[in-house]
Amino acid sequence: MSIEIESLVFRYEADRFELAIDDLSIDAQQPIAIIGPSGSGKTTLLRLIAGVLRPVSGRVRLLGHNVSDMTDKQARAFRIANVGLVFQEFELIDYLDAHDNILLPFRLTDELTLDADARTRADELAEATGITHLLRARPDELSQGERQRVAICRALVTKPGLLLADEPTGSLDPDNQKRIVKLLRSTAEQSGAGFVMVTHDHELLDHFGRVIDLPALGGRRA
Amino acid sequence: MTIAGPVYLGCRYLWQHRWRSALVTLVVTLGLLLPAAIWLVVDLAEAHLRERADSTPLLLGAKGSSLELVFNGLYFSENDQPRIKLQDANDAAADGLGRSIPIYARYQAQGYTVVGTTVDYIDFRGLQFKKGQAFTQLGDCVVGSDVAQDLNLSPGDALVTTPERVFDLTGVFPLKMRVVGVLAPTGTPDDRAVLADLKTTWVIEGLAHGHQDATQLDDAVLEQRGENRALNASVVEYTEITDDNIASFHFHGDMKDYPITAAILIPRDPKSGVILLGRYVGEDRPLQLIRPAEQISNLFDTVFRIRALVTVLLVVVALSSFLIVGLVLLLSKRLRSAEFMSLRLIGASPGVIRFLVLFEAIAILCISVLLTCGLLVALWFATPWVLTWVV
Structure with missing residues (x-):
């Protein structure tokens, strides 16, 4: 469950943004929080780890695989098999009900099969997150907290080795924030997945085994 | 993928x-x-339109719109067509160049055109009877399949013509006709026509009528000159032709001068057709003879x-x-x-x-x-x- 970053440089040319990290090794067996102020590159780092973005130079090794050198197709296949993503705005599909949203990864790629096991897994996750009674509801019929629970189930339904959460509590009130972080952590633990979460909220840091302060690593250079 | x-x-x-x-x-x-x-x-x-026009060699009618003549003579839809005389149709076929079938499509019966013609028309169009038979006497009519279905008519039923002007007491009176036959469906305007003998349509027009025997109505006499009697309005004019009163129906004047709206001319051969057409070329002729197929093509x-x-x-x-x-x-x-x-x-x-x-x-x-x-x-x-x- 390891993440290793070596001599990483990433640039957004358009807004003259550069993220540079010399060396970073993360053991995601324990919950990890990546913190930093807005615009410090937290989301960018998470997407580099997930293989969504490619660095200009350097390497990102995830679960022993160099995701930086993979083709788009390979990175996508690797991500589908190994990484679950949770977003701040949940990114649920508004014309699908909660159940279909949870099973969505199975409909987007040939690498996953939507079989009885997948459906059972979705039902188990729904039960674990307390949304079994909401599975036929569409996103616009759910509260913010309920939507995030659906998004968590979707991220874990493929049994990933690593759960990456990008400020998943940013849209929630303080009570719901703590509840969702606990839920993410416990659900990831139950699923045997590592857990890395980006946040700028210092009050949530008690829930994590390790906190990585991105500016302290070098982080953004403008 | x-x-x-x-x-x-x-x-x-x-x-x-x-x-x-x-x-x-x-x-x-x-x-x-x-x-x-x-x-x-x-x-x-x-x-x-072309199917029916192609099956009608020539059409005779009053000079004017040839297209309206086609629509009256073939499709029975232009009831205001100027009239010609029956004699005109007879003259056209007089020297053996062809034969004529008169058409008088002017009156309506419950929304359907009453087409006065002869039984030759039924043979000419190849019409088959689903029920009953062709009209044989005054007051008989044969209805098309749509008419029979819409008005639920069968042989033995009656069909009343529509008066032209409701408030005109001197105008055309409704005539109660006997339905003697129902045509099989053809998919042509005949399905929506009421076919009757030409004389029956003249009765509808008021050119022929039947009434109580004037010699028996001494109380109604206004004036008598020799054998001629002028009677008052108490004389009952028949609005239905029955076996009992059919003998009282009579025509005034010469029937050759009675009106029709068109006549189908069937030339003996193509050459006869050309000769017939040539006879009706000229600005001074009050009649026109046309090939319906040409009119439909032009249209x-x-x-x-x-x-x-x-x-x-x-x-x-x-x-x-x-x-x-x-x-x-x-x-x-x-x-x-x-x-x-x-x-x-x-x-x-x-x-x-x-x-x-x-x-x-x-x-x-x-x-x-x-x-x-x-x-x-x-x-x-x-x-x-x-x-x-x-x-």
Whole structure:
């Protein structure tokens, strides 16, 4: 469950943004929080780890695989098999009900099969997150907290080795924030997945085994 | 690349936004349907009109609009056609160049044209009887299949003609006719016609009538000069021809001078037809002899030119509609950029997302094409029926 970053440089040319990290090794067996102020590159780092973005130079090794050198197709296949993503705005599909949203990864790629096991897994996750009674509801019929629970189930339904959460509590009130972080952590633990979460909220840091302060690593250079 | 997943998502998206999808489908359907429908309807109308015109060699009528003459003599739809005399029809066939069948299509019975003619007409058109027989005496009529069905008529029933002017006491009185036959369906204007003997239509017009025996009505005599009696209004004029009163019906004047609206002329051979046509060429002739097929061809030459113009306009409108639909789909794709980004982050390849968008567009197009085909088939079945009402 390891993440290793070596001599990483990433640039957004358009807004003259550069993220540079010399060396970073993360053991995601324990919950990890990546913190930093807005615009410090937290989301960018998470997407580099997930293989969504490619660095200009350097390497990102995830679960022993160099995701930086993979083709788009390979990175996508690797991500589908190994990484679950949770977003701040949940990114649920508004014309699908909660159940279909949870099973969505199975409909987007040939690498996953939507079989009885997948459906059972979705039902188990729904039960674990307390949304079994909401599975036929569409996103616009759910509260913010309920939507995030659906998004968590979707991220874990493929049994990933690593759960990456990008400020998943940013849209929630303080009570719901703590509840969702606990839920993410416990659900990831139950699923045997590592857990890395980006946040700028210092009050949530008690829930994590390790906190990585991105500016302290070098982080953004403008 | 997976196909089932994008198809499922596309179906769910279209269903979730079903009113918008239905609207876009409707626009595309109309864009496809209207030009195709114009072509289909005009082609069917041409076939419908041309078939009857082709089977009618020559048509005689009063000088004036030859097209109105065709519509009166063949389709019984122009009841204000100027009249000619029965003698005119007899003269046309007098020297053995052909034979004539008079048509007097002027009066109505419960919404259907009463066509005064001779039994030759039934043979000429090859009409078959579903029930009963041809008219044999004054007051008999034979009804077309649509008339029989709409008015629920069978042999033995009665059919009353429609008075021309309700408040004109001196005008045409309604005549109660006996239905003696019902024609088998033909898909022609004969289905919507009431065929009767020419003399029966003259009775409807008031040129012949029957009343109580004047010699027995001493109380009603106003004046008597020799054998001629002038009677007052108490004399009962018959409005129905029965076996008891048929003998009292009589015609005033010479029947050769009685009116008809057209006459079908069947020349003995093509050469006779040309000779007959030549006789009616000239500005000073009060009559015209025409080939109905030529008139219908001329009519459709004009219709085809108009159709081509209308089709071009409709195609332009359709293309504009398609461009607007394309713009709607493009804007929709932009509005859904966040959704597509989410799908990519979750694991969809660019190909899957392109297929999803393409599937939605193709699904709308396919539904529109199916709807268009269905409506064209319905139009194909309905048009002949509608044409029998319109023409």
